[in-house]
Amino acid sequence: MTRPLVTILDDEPEIRSLLADVLEEAGFDTLSFGRARAFEAALATHTPDVCLVDLSLPDTDGLTLVHRLALERGAIVIIISGRAQVQDRVTGLELGADDYIIKPFDPAEVVARIRARMRSVKPATKTGNVATFNGWTAHFERYTLEDEAGTETTFSHAEGEVLRLFLDAPKRLISRAQMQSSLGGVASESFDRAMDVRISRLRTKLREDPKNPQLIKTIYGAGYIFLGDVTWI
Structure with missing residues (x-):
């Protein structure tokens, strides 16, 4: 090995x-x-x-x-x-x-x-390493988000971990504790801050309105929920 x-x-x-x-x-x-x-x-x-x-x-x-x-x-x-x-x-x-x-x-x-x-770097739980949702295509093998016009935006490994977590569990509440368990972090203020930063950056790359995001919703006091319709290729 x-x-x-x-x-x-x-x-x-x-x-x-x-x-x-x-x-x-x-x-x-x-x-x-x-x-x-x-x-x-x-x-x-x-x-x-x-x-x-x-x-x-x-x-x-x-x-x-x-x-x-x-x-x-x-x-x-x-x-x-x-x-x-x-x-x-x-x-x-x-x-x-x-x-x-x-x-x-x-x-x-x-x-x-x-x-x-x-x-925390686990193989895709669905078929392949590409997912489509709401006009976007996430290519995890090359760390890019592609819009309907074919324009690509790169995302980091850390951002990809969070995005995959959302895409593997669409329309289900993901708590901070679940994030910490899935991503191998240590429950702390710095971990929470890191998650906030990654989610904020993902929202920006998905061109979300920061005041009213439509894909990654914050459920205050509970966690996050991803509202997209996801298909794994």
Whole structure:
């Protein structure tokens, strides 16, 4: 069985070595990089399952890289950073990161977070990886939403997780607890905030009126419900 590949991008050699050792012992393959340029060059020949990314990189802005990874690669992106401010965490999640781990960290927690995120990446429960609904087509194999005119808008891996959850259970209430259980998160204020951010971004990409969305409805105090007519291809 192929071992999942985790890439580690951090300019501190000790952290790269620590993470590589604990991850390989836990059953993952790893590739480590101290510079974003070398990391991005490696993506031409390697397809990581998970990208661990430090924000304080010497040759690029880590947040810009996170956003590009989330939109273009479809990989699970986990930020590992010494930036502990709430705004840094919110910005990272808004740009498409799946999780945010603050330094110093317990290596066992990193392994647990990776496994939790990978458990949430499940194969389609319906036939195929394409769903149509209300004039839209969601292509999960290439992370795009296509409208009736054929115009495509990309969505991140994290946004795709939430969208698939809705499309797998249309017209049924999905509570915060169900989201946390299905997506492998930890019940917390930051998890709730991450869900709010992802749903807001999905609404924008689906061109919903933020004051009166027609597809993704908020049921205050209970959760969300997706009102589209969904067909899996």
